[in-house]
Amino acid sequence: MFEPLLPRTDQCFINGIWLDPMGRQTLPSANPSTGETLCEIARGTDTDIDHAVSAACRAFNGAWGKTTAAERGRLLTRIGQLVFENVDNLARMEAMDVGKPLTQARADAVALARYMEFYGGAADKLHGETIPYLDGYTVYTLREPHGVTGHIVPWNYPMQIIGRSVGAALATGNACVLKPAEEACLTALAFAELAHHAGLPPGVLNVVPGLGEEAGAALSGHADIDHISFTGSVAVGKLIQKSAADHVVPVTLELGGKSPQVVFEDADLKAALPFLVNAGIQNAGQTCSASSRILVQALRYDEVVAAMAARYTALKTGPALDDLDVGPLVSNAQKALVEGVLSQSGGIDIAATGSIIDTAPKGGAYVAPMLFAGASPDHILAQDEIFGPVQVVIPFKCEDEAIAIANGTDYGLVASCWTQDGARQMRMAKKLRAGQVFLNNYGAGGGVELPFGGRGLSGHGREKGFEALYSFTVLKTVAALHG
Numbered sequence: 286m287f288e289p290l291l292p293r294t295d296q297c298f299i300n301g302i303w304l305d306p307m308g309r310q311t312l313p314s315a316n317p318s319t320g321e322t323l324c325e326i327a328r329g330t331d332t333d334i335d336h337a338v339s340a341a342c343r344a345f346n347g348a349w350g351k352t353t354a355a356e357r358g359r360l361l362t363r364i365g366q367l368v369f370e371n372v373d374n375l376a377r378m379e380a381m382d383v384g385k386p387l388t389q390a391r392a393d394a395v396a397l398a399r400y401m402e403f404y405g406g407a408a409d410k411l412h413g414e415t416i417p418y419l420d421g422y423t424v425y426t427l428r429e430p431h432g433v434t435g436h437i438v439p440w441n442y443p444m445q446i447i448g449r450s451v452g453a454a455l456a457t458g459n460a461c462v463l464k465p466a467e468e469a470c471l472t473a474l475a476f477a478e479l480a481h482h483a484g485l486p487p488g489v490l491n492v493v494p495g496l497g498e499e500a501g502a503a504l505s506g507h508a509d510i511d512h513i514s515f516t517g518s519v520a521v522g523k524l525i526q527k528s529a530a531d532h533v534v535p536v537t538l539e540l541g542g543k544s545p546q547v548v549f550e551d552a553d554l555k556a557a558l559p560f561l562v563n564a565g566i567q568n569a570g571q572t573c574s575a576s577s578r579i580l581v582q583a584l585r586y587d588e589v590v591a592a593m594a595a596r597y598t599a600l601k602t603g604p605a606l607d608d609l610d611v612g613p614l615v616s617n618a619q620k621a622l623v624e625g626v627l628s629q630s631g632g633i634d635i636a637a638t639g640s641i642i643d644t645a646p647k648g649g650a651y652v653a654p655m656l657f658a659g660a661s662p663d664h665i666l667a668q669d670e671i672f673g674p675v676q677v678v679i680p681f682k683c684e685d686e687a688i689a690i691a692n693g694t695d696y697g698l699v700a701s702c703w704t705q706d707g708a709r710q711m712r713m714a715k716k717l718r719a720g721q722v723f724l725n726n727y728g729a730g731g732g733v734e735l736p737f738g739g740r741g742l743s744g745h746g747r748e749k750g751f752e753a754l755y756s757f758t759v760l761k762t763v764a765a766l767h768g
């Protein structure tokens with residue numbers, strides 16, 4: 286077993302070695318369970334990004350660019366194995382850094398390993414096509430890597446998001462520069478070290494921590510970046526797309542959501558209930574695909590609200606290492622943002638709240654889970670992404686109204702429908718505006734194999750599953766006239 290070393294947390298990982306940031310400045314990173322500083326991280330700037338991009342260019346133009354798909358697959362599989370062996374280490378590191386309850390942090394570490402395993406297996410299964418054309422021609426397509434890919438990752442699911450974007454990029458032969466969120470750098474750095482230990486050559490995966498507007502902006506605006514994968518807020522996503530436009534490079538934007546679960550009167554409520562609540566409070570609601578709106582048909586409305594309220598009342602919030610239902614939010618700044626939205630909850634009823642345990646440190650970023658009922662679909666709590674442990678229940682009368690409400694936000698990430706009527710399931714699957722639709726289940730954040738991405742303000746492009754391999758390659762058409 287390999288212990289992630291992280292001898293110092295305040296460095297960048299560039300070209301296979303640990304380096305101080307050029308400006309020699311650091312930023313404090315807090316443990317949100319206590320509010321105390323956990324460690325210092327590097328404040329990388331444009332010079333460090335430039336250094337990392339140069340290292341990636343050299344790797345791509347050198348030996349890495351000549352690896353076969355089978356070699357890359359074998360390497361990713363080895364990295365996945367090493368991650369599997371270090372799941373507990375990584376989970377603990379993440380729990381301390383972002384406040385995620387241990388069980389949920391562990392699930393993220395397993396997902397990171399699974400992404401490496403999945404993309405390791407997929408690397409040599411991606412191929413082009415032959416195309417029938419004019420007499421005397423042979424036409425075929427090649428799938429080639431972009432070159433150097435930039436990965437800008439948020440703090441809510443660092444390991445999962447690194448797994449899905451870096452995994453697919455490496456499988457297809459790109460060299461990567463990763464800018465983790467300043468609140469969540471530790472597992473990104475540990476992963477780079479593990480990958481290096483598994484045999485990933487220097488320069489193929491570089492990590493530069495730092496502020497979004499410094500290191501992040503330098504990465505997204507760098508002239509030698511050939512593709513940008515961004516996961517984060519709508520506001521920053523727009524900046525990224527604009528800066529990519531300056532160099533005309535493709536972007537994948539995975540942004541926010543306000544994802545609904547639609548419960549019809551014939552739903553199996555016993556089966557639905559755990560999904561209805563967990564999809565909202567998982568990771569303290571800081572999930573792009575959180576189900577923050579529950580739409581319920583009038584006849585079962587009171588019953589669903591009462592059943593969800595009973596679960597909410599039993600929810601316990603506390604430090605990540607206590608491993609309760611809900612941990613703290615990622616920071617006290619995020620807590621202030623959530624409380625700001627909650628202060629605008631006038632006009633709807635609080636159906637239930639969970640509790641914060643008495644022993645939770647006073648400086649921690651705790652917000653008790655809250656269930657709101659009777660919201661009108663255009664209420665701010667039913668429209669804005671809150672990114673906290675908050676759900677709203679909205680009544681509807683008929684299928685058409687359910688679709689109108691479900692599709693009635695600017696987002697379109699995930700949706701689900703609970704009904705035993707097979708024809709209605711098919712209609713809903715077609716009409717719900719979302720990148721993923723779940724029928725009689727809900728998968729917030731799960732499913733390494735399942736293509737994922739948004740419509741509308743939720744973004745564009747697809748990651749996860751085999752589909753991501755297309756995003757991280759460029760198609761070339763070769764037409765040979767041979768007579």
Ligand code: NAP
Binds near residue numbers: 440541
């Ligand atoms: P964010 O503020 O947009 O930050 C995301 C990343 O962008 C961080 O690494 C951040 O760095 C960096 N960044 C900030 N400003 C930048 C700039 N001007 N140029 C380049 N990079 C910049 O988002 P967040 O608050 O961390 O994450 C929450 C959001 O992410 C939510 O809206 C959520 O829905 C979305 N999200 C979407 C998905 C999905 O798959 N669709 C998954 C997870 C999260 P710093 O943090 O260090 O400043």
Ligand code: MG
Binds near residue numbers: 314315317382468
């Ligand atoms: Mg932290």
